Structures are given as structure tokens and as C-alpha cells.
Amino acid sequence: MLRRIAINTGGGDAPGLNAVIQAATLAASRLGWEVFGIREGYSGVLDPDNYPDRGLVRLTPESVRNISHLGGTILGTVNKGNPFKVTESLPGGMVVERDRSEDVLAAFREHRLDALIAIGGDGSLTIANHFHQLGLRVVGVPKTIDNDLQSTVLTFGYQTAVSFATECIDRLHSTAEAHRRLMVVEVMGRYAGWIALNAGIAGRADAILIPEIPYSIEKVAQHIRDRNRPYSIIVASEGAKPVGGDVTVLAREAGRQERLGGIADRVAAQLQEMTGKETRSVILGHLLRGGAPIALDRVLGLTFGAAAVSALQQGMNGVMVALQPPCIKFVPLAEAIAQMKLVPPSGEGVLTARALDICLGD
Numbered sequence: 458m459l460r461r462i463a464i465n466t467g468g469g470d471a472p473g474l475n476a477v478i479q480a481a482t483l484a485a486s487r488l489g490w491e492v493f494g495i496r497e498g499y500s501g502v503l504d505p506d507n508y509p510d511r512g513l514v515r516l517t518p519e520s521v522r523n524i525s526h527l528g529g530t531i532l533g534t535v536n537k538g539n540p541f542k543v544t545e546s547l548p549g550g551m552v553v554e555r556d557r558s559e560d561v562l563a564a565f566r567e568h569r570l571d572a573l574i575a576i577g578g579d580g581s582l583t584i585a586n587h588f589h590q591l592g593l594r595v596v597g598v599p600k601t602i603d604n605d606l607q608s609t610v611l612t613f614g615y616q617t618a619v620s621f622a623t624e625c626i627d628r629l630h631s632t633a634e635a636h637r638r639l640m641v642v643e644v645m646g647r648y649a650g651w652i653a654l655n656a657g658i659a660g661r662a663d664a665i666l667i668p669e670i671p672y673s674i675e676k677v678a679q680h681i682r683d684r685n686r687p688y689s690i691i692v693a694s695e696g697a698k699p700v701g702g703d704v705t706v707l708a709r710e711a712g713r714q715e716r717l718g719g720i721a722d723r724v725a726a727q728l729q730e731m732t733g734k735e736t737r738s739v740i741l742g743h744l745l746r747g748g749a750p751i752a753l754d755r756v757l758g759l760t761f762g763a764a765a766v767s768a769l770q771q772g773m774n775g776v777m778v779a780l781q782p783p784c785i786k787f788v789p790l791a792e793a794i795a796q797m798k799l800v801p802p803s804g805e806g807v808l809t810a811r812a813l814d815i816c817l818g819d
């Protein structure tokens with residue numbers, strides 16, 4: 458029987474995290490369980506000197522009452538805190554990696570925590586699955602603005618990101634038109650083009666570049682020259698790459714995924730040169746992760762949080778909550794993290810874009 462559960466949030470934040478925390482806390486409290494949040498991924502557990510009570514924060518119906526509409530996460534998050542690969546600097550400057558997973562399991566035993574609700578993207582859910590394999594009772598909740606997790610049609614945060622990106626693109630139309638310019642807008646999404654494709658379609662873009670369809674810059678320039686419109690908007694996913702080329706990388710740091718970024722500048726310079734039209738670039742970046750979740754993401758987060766508790770109550774373990782309309786399903790964590798969910802190059806979204814005469818660079 459479950460008495461005490463923990464919740465953590467890991468990886469990049471996404472609007473709707475607090476809605477999940479609220480619903481899971483309320484649903485678990487109704488069952489008489491005690492709920493604890495872990496500060497900043499697993500940092501509180503791994504770094505007891507800097508986090509009182511191993512970073513455990515008691516969550517009660519009162520403490521989470523008014524948080525579902527807030528962006529960010531009340532627990533904090535990190536995207537370099539893998540307890541299976543903790544980097545430590547030795548005297549003399551050498552950096553080593555240590556597996557500290559046993560410390561996390563010991564903290565769960567010490568605090569009599571019976572289960573973990575891990576809210577995260579592919580990286581955090583991979584860690585959660587490792588803990589599940591080591592015997593911890595775990596239920597995962599899919600979070601990422603990138604919408605790139607298998608087995609769920611939507612992750613919360615994604616629709617907020619698409620809405621805000623669309624609003625930004627809407628605004629760029631008037632200034633682009635006033636100056637008769639090309640505007641290249643870069644959006645996040647990592648290796649998946651969901652945000653770019655849908656914000657680009659909604660925002661009436663002339664061209665959309667996504668990682669799943671390598672682009673030819675000549676074809677984009679040709680499209681712009683042929684249409685000869687007073688101005689044009691090009692939406693570029695940060696992970697888009699030219700045919701035969703590679704992604705544009707901002708930084709590579711040990712123990713972290715490569716940071717993508719810079720494609721808008723690159724494409725803007727090329728298009729200005731090739732079309733002769735004055736061109737500007739805009740990077741939306743972390744603006745897509747900030748701010749309040751739209752109502753759809755609040756509802757999705759609340760639904761996922763309640764479902765995660767229901768999964769634990771039903772005795773499930775090692776599963777992820779998934780939206781498979783019209784139902785919420787529970788899929789093995791291993792299945793959800795096995796591969797990324799990418800935009801199908803012949804799927805409805807791409808076909809719609811082509812029908813709207815939007816150039817995809819191919």
C-alpha cells in the first residue's frame with residue numbers, strides 16, 4: 458500500500474508543469490497519501506549540504522491550490538542532473554563521472570517514499586526508467602514543448618509554445634510588410650519540427666524549414682523570387698539542416714545535449730544574398746517556454762497529473778501517462794523513450810503546408 462510519494466520535474470521547463478503537480482497532489486491527498494516534491498530534478502537528494510531535508514518539500518492541497526495557471530515549475534528543474542552520470546571535478550582539474558543512483562534510492566528508503574511521479578521529457582524519463590529497473594516504483598508524465606515523445610499524441614507545453622510562436626509570427630507580418638523585407642523566425646523544437654510546422658502554418662509563413670525535411674536554400678530562394686511578394690516570412694526550426702549538411706550548433710558542453718541555435722542568421726544571410734531582398738532574423742528561443750500555459754495545456758497537465766496517481770493506485774509501475782484520444786492510456790516507459798516522435802514527411806501537417814503553397818525547402 459502506498460503512503461508517501463515523491464514528484465520531481467526534470468529537463469527544460471514547459472508551461473503546464475505546475476498543473477501536473479497540483480493535480481497529482483490533490484488526487485494523492487484524497488487517497489490519504491503524503492506528497493513530497495524534490496527540488497530541481499534530483500539535485501536536492503544528491504547535494505544534501507545545499508538542500509535541507511534532501512530537497513524534499515511537503516506538498517499539500519493548500520500549498521498547491523493556486524499554481525495550475527503558473528509557468529515554470531514550483532520545484533525547479535535542471536537539465537544536466539543525471540544521477541547515473543554525475544560529473545565531479547577532482548583536485549588537479551580532472552573531471553570524472555560517477556553513478557550516484559544508489560544515493561537516490563537510499564534517500565527514498567530513508568524518507569519512506571514508496572513511489573515517484575517523474576515529470577519530464579525523453580532525458581528525464583530515461584532516468585526514471587533506469588530507477589524503475591532498479592526497483593523504484595515509477596510513473597512518468599510526458600513534458601516537453603518539442604512534442605517529440607512517442608506514444609502520446611501531445612505533451613503539455615507544446616500547444617502553448619505553438620500559440621505564442623504564432624502570435625509572434627502574426628506580429629512580424631506588419632513590420633515585414635512595412636519594410637518589404639524577408640523575416641526569418643527561428644523556433645525551438647530540437648530535432649523535431651512540430652512547433653515550426655504548426656506555428657508556420659497558423660502564422661501564414663511562406664516557407665517552413667524542419668529537421669525532418671532537409672532543405673535546399675536555392676529552392677527556398679527560388680520560391681520567394683517566383684512568388685515575388687512584397688514581403689515573406691520564413692519559419693526555421695532550430696534543428697533544420699540543409700541537404701547534405703548538419704544542424705547549427707550554438708554550444709557543446711560536457712554532460713549535456715548539444716545546444717542548437719543560429720539557423721535563422723545563417724538562412725537570413727543566404728536569402729538576402731540570393732534574393733537581393735533586405736532580410737532580418739528573429740530568434741524566439743526561450744520565450745516559447747516561458748509564461749502561463751494556455752487553457753488546453755492546463756487541462757492536459759491536470760489530466761496527466763490525476764492519471765499518474767490513478768496509475769499508482771491501480772498498482773502500475775514503469776509506465777508513462779499518454780494521450781491517445783479519446784482516452785488516457787498507460788504505456789511502458791521503455792516504449793515511450795525508445796525513439797523520438799518526428800514529423801512524418803508525408804503526414805497531414807506537411808501535406809497541408811504544401812496545399813497552402815508553403816515551401817518546405819525540398
Ligand code: F6P
Nearest residue numbers: 469536601602603645646647717
Ligand atoms: O527540449 C526543450 C528545449 O526547449 C528545446 O526546444 C531546446 O533545444 C532546448 O530545450 C533548450 O535548452 P536550454 O534551456 O538548456 O537552452
